[in-house]
Amino acid sequence: MIPVADAFRSGGAQPGQDALALTGFAAEGARAVFTVAGAEEGASGLTVHYRTQGEETATVTLLANGTEVERLALPGTAGAWDTLETGVPLRAGLNTVTLRTASGDNGAFELSGITVADAAPAPTRGAALPYTAYEAEAGTTDGTVIGPDRTYLTVPSEASGRQAVVLEETGSHVEFELTEPANALTLRHSIPDSADGTGIDATLSLYVNGEHHRDLELTSRHAWVYGEYPYTNNPAEGSPHRFFDESRVLLDEELPAGTVLRLQKDAEDTADSYTVDLLEAETAPGPGTMPDGFVDATERGVTPDDGSDDTAALNEALAQTSSEGLGLWLPPGDYHISDHVNLTGATLRGAGEWHTVLRGSDGLGGFFGRGGTSVVQDLTLDGGATVRDDAGDHAAFEGDFGSGSTLQNIWIEHSKVGLWIQSPTDGLLATGLRIRDTYADGVNLHRGTANTEVTHSSIRNTGDDGLAMWSESEAVSDSAFRFNTVQVPLLANAVGIYGGHANGVEDNVLADTVTSSAGIAISTRFSPVPFSGTTSVRRNTLLRTGGYEPNWDSAFGALWIYADTSDITAPVVVNDLEIVDSTYSGILVSWQRTVTELSVSDVEITGTGRFGIEINAAGSGTFSGVRVSGAAEGGLDLTGGFTVERGEGNSGW
Template identity: 35%
Template sequence: MSYRRSPLLAGAVALSTAALGLLLASTSHTAAAAPAPASLTPFAAGAANASGASIPGMTEYEAEGPQAATNGSRIGPDYTQADLATEASGRQAVQLTGQGQYVRFTLTTPANALDLHYAVPQGASGTLSVYVNGSKLSSELQLTSQYSYITTGQVPGAKVHKFYDDARMLLPNTVAAGSTVAFQVDAGDNARPYTIDVADFYQVSAPATQPSGSVSVVSQGADPTGAGDSTNAFRNAINTAANAGVPVWIPQGTYLISSSLQVDKATIVGAGAWYTQIRTNKFIDNGGVVPGPVNLSGFAILGNTVGRHDDSSANAINGSLGTGSTVDGLWIQDTNVGFWLRFGNTNLTVKNSVVLSTDADGLNFNGNGSNSTVTNNFLRNTGDDALALWSYPAADTGITLSNNTIVQPTLANGVAVYGGSNNTVRDNVIADTNALGSGIAISNQAFLQPFTPLSGTVTVSGNTLIRTGAINPNWGHAMGAMRFDAYDSAFQNVTVNVSGNSVNSSPYEAFEIVAGGGQGYTVSGLNFTNNTVNWTGTTVFQAETPGSASVSGLTASNVGVGGAYNYGYPNNQAGTFGFNLGSGNSGWSTTPVLTSFPNPVGLPPTGSGGGPTTPPPTTPPPTTPPAGTNLALHKAVSDTGHTQTYVASNAVDGDANSYWESTDNAFPQSLTVDLGSAQQVGRLVLKLPPATAWGARTQTLSVLGSTDGSSYTTLAGSAGYRFDPASGNAATITLSSHPSVRYLRLTFTGNTGWPAGQLSEFEAYSS
């Protein structure tokens, strides 16, 4: 079967030609609005608003945050699709390129375990050294790109995404509050550059002991070293325990499961998610409704999926867990989906669990779910919706998604409710969504039939949204922090109560009301009560289809663009959507009525800075990156103008098929890369997409360099460079003087193939 897709091109077809022609501003603009609250990290914002997850013993630190010091280079903030900074928590991260560079965290709480959220270049694997209070640990973190850089050609508008992954380790001893833990590039650490996003530190309890009377998988032949296949031993233990009516026990260790388990009814308990590890991509696969309960607790499922599997062949928990089940304290990482809940799940609770770096959804109720709760879970870096209710082939009803923290879904929504009745999205924290998604989507997008549209009462309350919303590359305009979408059918027989939510630092509009399938279906039954908006790049409301909403107690500050976009298909008339305004609204307005998509005022604020950067006395000085390192890869980049979605970051994303194109018929045009620090540059490689459809062309350009970003000198005078698909569609420029520069600028003055500068990759090398 097929997973849900993100909104398709039909939405763009529905829009007026004039509206589509108005392009959103470059993300290099400077924010004009006042900053949002200083605490914009997901866990801090959640604690302040009594929302989100509280994972026992966990404290999270941003690499660019106040508890971190670094001599590396900060990247971001950025909001463009397929960019390292865009996919980072807070839209910023720190990059370590040379030996001796580090990020050092000062702990505010004790910890005996850590998880590092990182990225390394595509194809790279290697180690990263760990120091505690200046002393190097004997064990290093093992990092790899094997499970990153996902390509989903079947999803229109998708680019390569999911750049980050996670590596965790138990520390030799508990590290006290006030101590330092540093991640440093030493001589043998060659997976450079390392991009460090966040470090999660944990105070992990001692391993649990075996429940009385339980059946140990080891007693049935399981191998806790992970060398042998334990599949049959697990099956035997589950059957033996079921016959005796006792739990299954998985002792501390690592277990290899080579094929999935069918479990009708069981209680399966591990020693704790940091102690009991199961190596598999698919632990449970129940192909139909089971009686249950199937209770799961205290273990990790660590997969190794490479690419997305839309055939459900690599979902950690797949199918039905039956009635009355509880999932408590699992850790799921690097599988296709964490939980794909199908066929029928009633009175199910999923709580206190961590789902990281999946290739598709974190958790999805795929129809027939009822009266269930998903609460106090942490989900980060999912390759599709983090949490979703999809009412196919029957309705999901009475499900509550509450107090979860969701960060960095790389290709869809934080929370999505596709149809169903009487479901609740409450008190969650959602941050840093990317292309093809909003923070929260309430939608009648069917994907497949038979689909059950929205009905009854949908409750969206008490959620905290941070930097959510994105440019949809198919629609050619922005998706809101919250989206209400009559994609395949109108909102009928449904009331959607949106109350007490906080929308912070949305790069575009706070609330979008749309019929994304291009049919102009009506959205009605919306009630907005006592919501707050602090900082939007554009408007508070963007209404694109007929219907109406009641709005009261909506207070906004630092709104980027006054008024509301209200220009709805199919009539292409201003004021198509009706706002019934009650009392208590302030800081925003439905007038003027905007009939073209407004440009954002700039990037939303990202929070506080990175703390001290003085290296410890024992740290050796940074060295020049290896000669084969592309110094410009994933670095900050800006332009003097671009066309549609062909933005500057496409030229440094490592994908030769994506490209930057300057404003048409407006030479000269420039593209500038910030290498992060002064680097000796000896060679530039400029590329265009390899497809033969491009045709050969000559571009005239010059190369300039700067150490401070303001005063530039010419490194290579204006000349014509030939790009020919028959010979790789690339040009090399040698800089024999090997200048030391931080900023590299290409200035285009001509192109025989198109009236604009074009570049798919801007690569810089030391030699």
């Protein structure tokens, strides 16, 4: 059974007195959303575990991946727990199964969980990802393996695992053997910039089992920035970085496990060098079909694949379909946008991330929430940005997403920010996202956002925090980052929580921070509303995190508790962390203010560049089951008057 403790809830659904069940479904819009990994596409048995207080039948609507399946009638149980057997259609990979009180439902039940018969095992940490990643340095190559190196402004410092392979000579190659079938590839690569900083285009040859299959089209137009923050495209300013970008290709056949893929620099591949970081291979589903209750966008004046600007037509079509109580369907194709696509209680669905693509114009073009309950899913948005422009460019998604909105299965590339969510957003679920190559944050839950979760998402190569909550002037509250995989944020932290009320960072895998960075920062930097409630940091794995801040001449730990503009006196609970190969200290508590109510338990710190635990703040905290090994400068460095209250099970410090 998947218990309700693992479900996202909004709209009034809340734990009952025993905390093992959800109540509050009487309100229209109340929902519980369960994330389910499907082993393959098809129908699956579903068991609903519930009870009612009386003998009357309770009703609630079942949805799968945002599509209504049926209205469930739950026979009355007079207080006893019982089950209802039904079925649910699943996709291969990530699914959402939702029980939601729709118009006409009474919601007169309590829910303890669901059982999905054909669910695949869920990951214990990190995102449920649809691909298998193959690191270049683990492949077979006659190229040059570079790294490991974490030095800022070096290419390996920005590579996954801090290593990559360089192909410079004609015939130089790297090979991978597929362990799973695949028909779609994503290549993380670096090719040189142009002399004027606008980038170059070049091909790289793909071979399948020794036969030339196709040329992969690569570009450096979205890579390479220079100078001081927030950086430019002018090579004369020096300090080059942001070396990598990604290219994806949908193949015309499925390649079986055991297939050997070769990336080779042939004579026709004209870049001076090709740095290969990793290759992701997956089985992408075919284009989806329009569900009931939707209108095809091409019937409302939207014209994909013709190069024209679709912004105005999309806005008009969304306004029309929303007023009619219908969703808007985007069939396969490329849609060009140059401004905001407005969402006011709108439902928008594409044919899949590999099939429906919205393309911005030089950083302009994205979705803007203007209230109401909106749903967007199954598409890609490429913002087309080439540099960070905070004032001018658009986020992929920004604004007010009302109550109970959902973003699911969306791929975001080359935007200023992936998600910038504002008050009065309440109950937004963002799941199954791929956010790659942004110029600022991957996600920022900002100023008063409430009860919002980002789950099962891959965030990589962001220009600022991978995932952030910033309680600027109003607390972000009751929100969480759960089951995400964050890799190589180029500046700042994998996760940053800046003030706020009762938020959580749970079950994530966070790797390879570069500069001015922690793996997780719990911080009052940037003058947020001070912390209140309990901030939860549980069951996270931090790999090669922490980083040097050259402007401060300071080294940040993998986990950084930072009292800057205000004290941190509300409870911060850190439990069940793995901190592996930290660049500097494993845990850092600092700086000029007081930290109290800090609880650290069951933490394994293995290998650090400095101390296992470094504390230079006032205050106090309890530590139990904290085990340190391989700390280069010692287990503990304690200054600033902080009181360490030692429990049982500590070692190495």
